[in-house]
Amino acid sequence: MDGTLAGICPFLTSADELRNLEYIQRAWEANMSALDFLALMQEEQRKVKMAKSANQANLSPSMAKNGPLGEETSKGRSQEEMGSSENVKNIENLDNDIPPIKIPEKAPLSPPPPAPAGLSLYEDFIDEEGEMALANFARGEGGWNMLKHAKRRVLEIKKGDDDWGGGGRAYIETLCEALLEMGIFPREFPPNHALINDYTSEQGILPHTDGPMYYSTTATLSLESSTLFFFKKRLRTEEIGTVKDEIKLKVLLRPRSLVVFKGTWYGSFLHGIDEEQEEQCGEGVLGATEGQRVERGQRISFTIRHKLMENHPIGKKGQGT
Ligand SMILES: O=C(O)CCC(=O)C(=O)O
Numbered sequence: 001m002d003g004t005l006a007g008i009c010p011f012l013t014s015a016d017e018l019r020n021l022e023y024i025q026r027a028w029e030a031n032m033s034a035l036d037f038l039a040l041m042q043e044e045q046r047k048v049k050m051a052k053s054a055n056q057a058n059l060s061p062s063m064a065k066n067g068p069l070g071e072e073t074s075k076g077r078s079q080e081e082m083g084s085s086e087n088v089k090n091i092e093n094l095d096n097d098i099p100p101i102k103i104p105e106k107a108p109l110s111p112p113p114p115a116p117a118g119l120s121l122y123e124d125f126i127d128e129e130g131e132m133a134l135a136n137f138a139r140g141e142g143g144w145n146m147l148k149h150a151k152r153r154v155l156e157i158k159k160g161d162d163d164w165g166g167g168g169r170a171y172i173e174t175l176c177e178a179l180l181e182m183g184i185f186p187r188e189f190p191p192n193h194a195l196i197n198d199y200t201s202e203q204g205i206l207p208h209t210d211g212p213m214y215y216s217t218t219a220t221l222s223l224e225s226s227t228l229f230f231f232k233k234r235l236r237t238e239e240i241g242t243v244k245d246e247i248k249l250k251v252l253l254r255p256r257s258l259v260v261f262k263g264t265w266y267g268s269f270l271h272g273i274d275e276e277q278e279e280q281c282g283e284g285v286l287g288a289t290e291g292q293r294v295e296r297g298q299r300i301s302f303t304i305r306h307k308l309m310e311n312h313p314i315g316k317k318g319q320g321t
């Protein structure tokens, strides 16, 4: 077997399938050649502490001046990334007490070119009833873990052999069906893993990549509170300490919004949330106006991904969150 895409997967023929595979390959290659995850976490922890003490909460001046930059242009974005009005339909919930998910008619927000393609923000992806059902479900579940290296708590839910179970889990199934229907995940790599993060108003998440343990698409639903999500360039080991890891983009994640990132945004950028109870938006924050204040409360997020099988050639070396 040669190392080309066609060599690895000769049965894949459509451009979409090949592009999806390219995403995985890119993330994989980036991870194989990049720094050790633990070293990255330690370095980032140190930087976050330093940044906090210097009280730097806003966008870097270069970001404010230049806007989000990227290597790829958004030309040729697929229908799937732009949204499609032909696709409008309700995904009925398996549990009748929980509302259906309406596939949005409106195209999502995306950073303008020259930012890379592959980042979409769907505001009001679910309604308040759905938000309450999901938050109540999450709070009522056992099995929450307090992380050692962070203060927030997390709950992992994996798709079983047949389904995700009944009750509130049916909502996750519905959510995943909507993500498939919208083409956010390809049918070959359907969502099979949900990570629920529960943050107090002052908690965040250190900059990280979700790694090659997952198919290179992440979809995160936010509940109950807004927060500012940032992307910054992923540095190579030798660049740490010498090259500035500038913020590339900030995104305002409002309650009930869904942010999706794939491709370059998944593999070549780190994402995170600062530990700030209140932040002010600079210029170019996706989904926000300049100067807008973001006050945080308790926030629950559902991060939906496709976890690659342990013995998958791409997944076995990986470390995700
Ligand atoms: O809570 C969020 O919005 C981000 C969560 C995340 O990045 C992760 O769990 O990997």
Ligand SMILES: [Fe+2]
Binding pocket: 208, 209, 210, 271, 321
């Ligand atoms: Fe993440």
